[in-house]
Amino acid sequence: MAKKIMVVDDDPVIVKYIVALFRDNGYLTCAASNGLEAYEMLKQEKPDLITLDLEMSEEWGPKFYRRLSKEEEFKDIPVVVVSGLAGRHLSIRKAVAYLGKPFEPAELLDIVKKTLGA
Amino acid sequence: MSEPILIVDDEEGVREMLALLLSDSGFRVFTAENGKQALQIIGDYRPQIVICDIKMPGMNGIELLRRIKTEAPDTEIITMSGHGDMELAIQSLIFEAADFITKPVNGEALEIALERVHEKIRTRAALKEYTRNLERLVKEKSERLLETEKLATQRYQQLAQKFEQLFDEVPCYISVHDTDYRLTAVNRRFKEDFGDCTGSRCFEAYKNLREPCPECPVMKTFKDGQPHYSEEILISKSFEQLNVLTWTTPIRDPDGEITQVMSMSHDVTKVRKLQNHLSSLGLLIGTISHAVKGLLTGLDGGMYMVNSGFTKADRQLVSEGWDTVTLVVGRLRKLIMDILYYAKERELEWEEAPVLRFSEEVASTIEFKLAAQKIEFERDFDQSSGTLELDLSLVHSALMNIFENAIETCIEDKSKTAHRIIFRVEGDQDSVFFHVRDNGVGMDTETKQKLFTMFFSSKGQKGTGLGLFVSNQVIRQHGGTINVQSEPGEGSCFTIRLPRSRKWASKDHL
Numbered sequence: 001m002a003k004k005i006m007v008v009d010d011d012p013v014i015v016k017y018i019v020a021l022f023r024d025n026g027y028l029t030c031a032a033s034n035g036l037e038a039y040e041m042l043k044q045e046k047p048d049l050i051t052l053d054l055e056m057s058e059e060w061g062p063k064f065y066r067r068l069s070k071e072e073e074f075k076d077i078p079v080v081v082v083s084g085l086a087g088r089h090l091s092i093r094k095a096v097a098y099l100g101k102p103f104e105p106a107e108l109l110d111i112v113k114k115t116l117g118a
Numbered sequence: 119m120s121e122p123i124l125i126v127d128d129e130e131g132v133r134e135m136l137a138l139l140l141s142d143s144g145f146r147v148f149t150a151e152n153g154k155q156a157l158q159i160i161g162d163y164r165p166q167i168v169i170c171d172i173k174m175p176g177m178n179g180i181e182l183l184r185r186i187k188t189e190a191p192d193t194e195i196i197t198m199s200g201h202g203d204m205e206l207a208i209q210s211l212i213f214e215a216a217d218f219i220t221k222p223v224n225g226e227a228l229e230i231a232l233e234r235v236h237e238k239i240r241t242r243a244a245l246k247e248y249t250r251n252l253e254r255l256v257k258e259k260s261e262r263l264l265e266t267e268k269l270a271t272q273r274y275q276q277l278a279q280k281f282e283q284l285f286d287e288v289p290c291y292i293s294v295h296d297t298d299y300r301l302t303a304v305n306r307r308f309k310e311d312f313g314d315c316t317g318s319r320c321f322e323a324y325k326n327l328r329e330p331c332p333e334c335p336v337m338k339t340f341k342d343g344q345p346h347y348s349e350e351i352l353i354s355k356s357f358e359q360l361n362v363l364t365w366t367t368p369i370r371d372p373d374g375e376i377t378q379v380m381s382m383s384h385d386v387t388k389v390r391k392l393q394n395h396l397s398s399l400g401l402l403i404g405t406i407s408h409a410v411k412g413l414l415t416g417l418d419g420g421m422y423m424v425n426s427g428f429t430k431a432d433r434q435l436v437s438e439g440w441d442t443v444t445l446v447v448g449r450l451r452k453l454i455m456d457i458l459y460y461a462k463e464r465e466l467e468w469e470e471a472p473v474l475r476f477s478e479e480v481a482s483t484i485e486f487k488l489a490a491q492k493i494e495f496e497r498d499f500d501q502s503s504g505t506l507e508l509d510l511s512l513v514h515s516a517l518m519n520i521f522e523n524a525i526e527t528c529i530e531d532k533s534k535t536a537h538r539i540i541f542r543v544e545g546d547q548d549s550v551f552f553h554v555r556d557n558g559v560g561m562d563t564e565t566k567q568k569l570f571t572m573f574f575s576s577k578g579q580k581g582t583g584l585g586l587f588v589s590n591q592v593i594r595q596h597g598g599t600i601n602v603q604s605e606p607g608e609g610s611c612f613t614i615r616l617p618r619s620r621k622w623a624s625k626d627h628l
Contacts, residue, residue, distance in 0.1 A: 011412055011415075013416035013419055013420070013442050013445065013446060014412065014415050014416055016419060016423070016442065017415070017416065017418065017419020017420075017423070017442075020419070020423055020426060021422060024426060054486065055486065060482065060485070060486050062486060062489040063485075063489075084411030084412055084415075085408065087487075091486075100411070101411040101412055101414065101415040102411065102414040102415040103415065103418075105418070105422065
């Protein structure tokens with residue numbers, strides 16, 4: 001069964017981009033534009049991996065991550081940080097990878113592939 | 119030519135006898151039988167020696183003696199009188215007769231008397247010569263002295279003139295201060311821009327202050343005799359702010375005591391304005407770089423979809439992708455136009471915003487920045503703080519700089535285990551106050567003073583010295599102020615005051 005990836009970013013253009021990238025490579029996707037939405041989506045969709053932007057209008061990436069990491073059910077979901085912030089590598093300690101913006105699509109796919117083992 | 123001599127006697131026999139004797143001795147002899155005749159001959163022939171009887175009818179010898187001494191004081195007179203007339207002899211000596219002989223005249227006595235008179239004349243001539251020489255010498259010396267003095271005065275005047283010219287013409291402000299901060303002299307350049315404030319105190323004259331500036335470089339020079347250097351802001355007579363670099367140097371009296379201090383200031387306002395402009399541009403680039411990264415990613419997305427659409431022969435996808443590209447390029451264009459516009463001139467983009475919402479936005483950005491640090495963050499917002507007019511993004515950046523500074527000082531401070539930053543917002547009728555308090559390393563007085571100076575950084579490699587300078591500029595452009603309270607080891611509190619209305623905004627930006 002195909003793995004599911006949740007894309008969290010407040011820029012719809014970027015969401016559309018990353019979602020298209022994953023779909024074209026055989027993943028299922030869901031998306032959210034801020035931390036609050038992402039939390040709801042998380043409970044509904046139970047994704048296998050999350051790409052997370054940091055600076056978003058409603059609730060920021062790090063806060064969402066703190067909530068996620070407190071729940072037994074979700075705390076082991078791998079998170080890939082995709083953000084243009086210079087200090088992104090300091091933001092979420094357990095992230096599997098940190099990608100800047102703009103990123104290389106092949107690199108993102110490679111990280112996802114290795115993390116999900118498929 | 120032989121020496122003239124005059125014999126005065128009423129007795130013809132005496133005259134003849136003496137004339138014979140003296141002619142033999144080589145004198146050119148004149149004779150007179152009374153005082154009147156004698157004076158006549160003295161006036162005509164100027165004999166050096168006169169031999170004169172005392173007892174004569176008419177003008178007697180004493181009387182004649184006195185007149186000769188008055189009319190021809192150099193004439194030497196030998197008086198003659200009969201035996202026993204000691205009284206007359208003494209009297210004649212009192213009236214400066216050279217000698218006295220008794221009658222009848224003994225040739226030997228006359229010879230001795232004449233020899234003595236000659237001796238006296240020679241001595242006097244020598245003395246006269248000596249005096250004349252001395253006078254000449256004194257005159258020569260004084261003339262030379264006068265000449266030297268004249269030269270010296272001339273050179274001094276030239277030098278003084280040169281100094282004054284230099285003092286006035288140098289392209290910087292020069293002022294001379296006494297120990298009471300009073301200006302004792304200022305140069306022309308200074309007068310042009312600050313008026314002639316000689317006599318007034320420096321901090322009142324061109325700083326608009328009521329008391330001396332802390333860390334006054336002039337006073338430092340008075341104290342240690344060393345030159346000092348500082349950057350100052352002066353207020354001109356037309357109320358313009360001038361940034362100057364100031365050097366001070368002591369002026370000593372001949373005993374080496376410092377009596378005054380000279381201060382030379384160079385106007386760097388234009389340089390500072392240019393730096394301002396550059397640094398604002400730097401700030402702009404910092405704040406937009408995030409946006410640029412997002413837009414570039416969006417562009418990647420659009421291109422990806424267009425490519426993907428072509429590969430799958432999916433017109434819909436191509437069209438969707440192209441829409442994305444168009445959208446993102448549009449945003450990029452706007453951004454680039456903004457930068458180009460900004461590079462020329464930056465006007466504030468005023469909008470009215472609720473203080474509370476703006477503060478919340480700032481706070482959430484900070485919370486994100488603090489996420490990775492063990493620093494507690496506390497909000498203390500006045501819920502009824504109203505609205506204010508401001509350029510949202512600029513003030514946001516300005517506050518960010520202050521918060522970043524607070525975070526740095528907390529990280530740097532190893533003396534405490536718990537760190538905390540408090541963000542308090544309150545307002546009164548005219549102004550809104552943002553307080554940013556940290557318990558980091560704090561600052562000493564000097565750091566506090568230089569805090570808002572361009573390129574001053576206490577953070578070594580980590581700081582550019584731009585952040586707080588730019589914050590200060592932004593707040594001032596809004597007509598607001600930044601104050602700092604801080605103690606080393608205790609932390610700092612920055613208070614940013616912004617007027618609620620834009621009518622207080624400063625027109626003097628860039």
